[in-house]
Amino acid sequence: MQYETLLVEVANxxxxxxxxxxxxxxxxxxxxxxxxTHALEALRYDDNVAVIVITGAGESFCAGMDxxxxxxxxxxxxxxxxxxxxxxxEWRGRTLRYYPKPTIAMVNGFCFGGAFSIVEGxxxxxxxxxxxxxxxxxxxxxxxxxxxSKSLANLLRPRDALWYGMLGRPFDxxxxxxxxxxxxxxxxxRLREETMTVAxxxxxxxxxxxxxxxxxxxxxxxxSWDASMSFTSAKEFELVARQNDAWRTEGIxxxxxxxxxxxxxxxxxxxx
Ligand code: COA
Numbered sequence: 001m002q003y004e005t006l007l008v009e010v011a012n013x014x015x016x017x018x019x020x021x022x023x024x025x026x027x028x029x030x031x032x033x034x035x036x037t038h039a040l041e042a043l044r045y046d047d048n049v050a051v052i053v054i055t056g057a058g059e060s061f062c063a064g065m066d067x068x069x070x071x072x073x074x075x076x077x078x079x080x081x082x083x084x085x086x087x088x089x090e091w092r093g094r095t096l097r098y099y100p101k102p103t104i105a106m107v108n109g110f111c112f113g114g115a116f117s118i119v120e121g122x123x124x125x126x127x128x129x130x131x132x133x134x135x136x137x138x139x140x141x142x143x144x145x146x147x148x149s150k151s152l153a154n155l156l157r158p159r160d161a162l163w164y165g166m167l168g169r170p171f172d173x174x175x176x177x178x179x180x181x182x183x184x185x186x187x188x189x190r191l192r193e194e195t196m197t198v199a200x201x202x203x204x205x206x207x208x209x210x211x212x213x214x215x216x217x218x219x220x221x222x223x224s225w226d227a228s229m230s231f232t233s234a235k236e237f238e239l240v241a242r243q244n245d246a247w248r249t250e251g252i253x254x255x256x257x258x259x260x261x262x263x264x265x266x267x268x269x270x271x272x
Contacts, residue, residue, distance in 0.1 A: 001042060005032040007057070008039055013050040013203040014196065015043050016106075022058030025110055027066040030074070033087040040095050050203035052099065053195060054118060055106040061131065064113030067140075085146065088114070093147035096121030097218055100211050102202050106195040107173065107182060112136045113148065119181065120151035123214060126195045127173035128188035133181070134170040154221075155181060204268045208243045212236075 001008045007018040017039055019026035043049050056062050065071060065088070074081040096103055096118070105119040107127035112134050119125045127133075135152075137144050144152060144165055152161040160179045164171065173185035186194045202210065212235050220228040239247065251267050254260060260267065 001039060003035040003039065005029060006035050006039055008043070010046070010048055012196075012200055013048060014053060014199040015046070015049040015051070016053045016055060017043075019054070019056045019062050022056075022060065024066065025060035025063035026056040026058070027063040027069075028088065028114060029066040029069040030080075030084045031069075032066075033084055033091065036091045037087050037095070040091055040099065044100060050101060050207055051199045052101055052103045053106050053199055054103065054122060055108050055195075056110075058109070060110040061105075061107045062112070062115035062118060063110050064115050064136070065146075089147045092117040092121045093150065098215070100214075101207070102210055102214065104195060104199055104202075105182070106191060107131045107133075107176070108188065108191055113144070114146065116144070116181075117147045117151045120155045121147075124198065125176075125182035126191065126198065127176050127182040127185045128191045129173040129185045130188045131173040131176070131185075132170050133164075133172070133176050134168060135164045136168050136170075138166060139168040205266060206243065206246070206268075208239055209247065212239050 003020075005019070005021055007016075007020045009016050009018075017036070019028075019032065021027060021029065021032065040052075043052060070084065070088075074084065092114075102124070103122040105122040105125040107119060107125060108131065109128065110132050111119065111127075113136050116133075116135065135144055135148075137148075143149070152165060156164075156179060160181075173182065176182045177185040184194075216232050216235060219231055223231060251262065254267065255262055260269070
């Protein structure tokens with residue numbers, strides 16, 4: 001896949017999408033939103049891809065929405081502004097959230113404003129300790145608009161969301177991990193290695209069980225208890241049908257034969 005604003009590489013069943021506008025700190029231009037929409041659609045159906053990692057080229061993860069190409073240049077073009085807004089919200093807010101494959105944000109540097117929705121949209125996030133995060137909108141007289149307010153409400157504690165949202169103060173990767181915005185923070189020099197270790201470990205697990213894990217969690221968040229019970233029951237039957245009952249006939253059966261201990265190791269390790 002050749003893009004102007006992205007690099008896409010696939011290795012060991014892990015696709016790495018790199019936001020590639022380093023001269024603009026990987027700010028999200030209209031073109032980038034179009035290309036992300038396309039790339040996520042293509043990778044969704046690529047059987048060589050089990051996990052997606054999103055990162056940025058150079059010293060920045062993503063400097064948020066492109067303040068010139070999006071907010072300024074499209075000001076007098078309401079239809080185009082609406083079209084790009086819909087794409088921008090859709091890939092971060094819905095496509096990533098319900099993506100059938102696990103997604104990981106690898107936050108290598110600057111992460112501002114709209115980039116929070118990329119991080120929140122991904123299932124997991126690993127940051128460089130040296131990365132700089134910030135809800136900078138308030139600093140230029142805006143607020144966390146589009147899907148960012150919802151991302152904050154989904155992931156952060158109320159005190160943290162409003163602290164950073166109202167003060168606009170930057171914070172580093174260590175703080176991002178402390179407040180639960182990312183899973184862990186590691187030194188930048190180890191970021192790629194640590195992220196790929198996690199990505200490959202996830203890629204070795206059953207893809208349909210991963211999809212059900214994600215959907216069980218994501219949809220239950222917005223359901224009543226009764227609806228969630230009904231949903232996960234239906235998901236269990238879907239999994240049995242699509243996986244040919246492998247979780248019983250292999251997963252449980254091999255444990256009962258004494259071949260591995262699922263509390264301590266994964267079934268794929270047993271086969272390895
Ligand atoms: N939109 C458009 N262009 C951006 C951008 C953004 N969000 N962030 C950075 N750029 C551009 C700069 O305009 C500059 O372009 P130029 O070289 O053509 O003048 C280039 O990227 C490099 O940025 P610069 O400010 O010189 O780099 P820096 O290392 O000193 O600072 C940042 C980096 C990210 C701290 C700073 O650019 C910044 O504050 N950007 C805005 C971040 C923001 O508020 N994002 C929220 C948007 S929702």
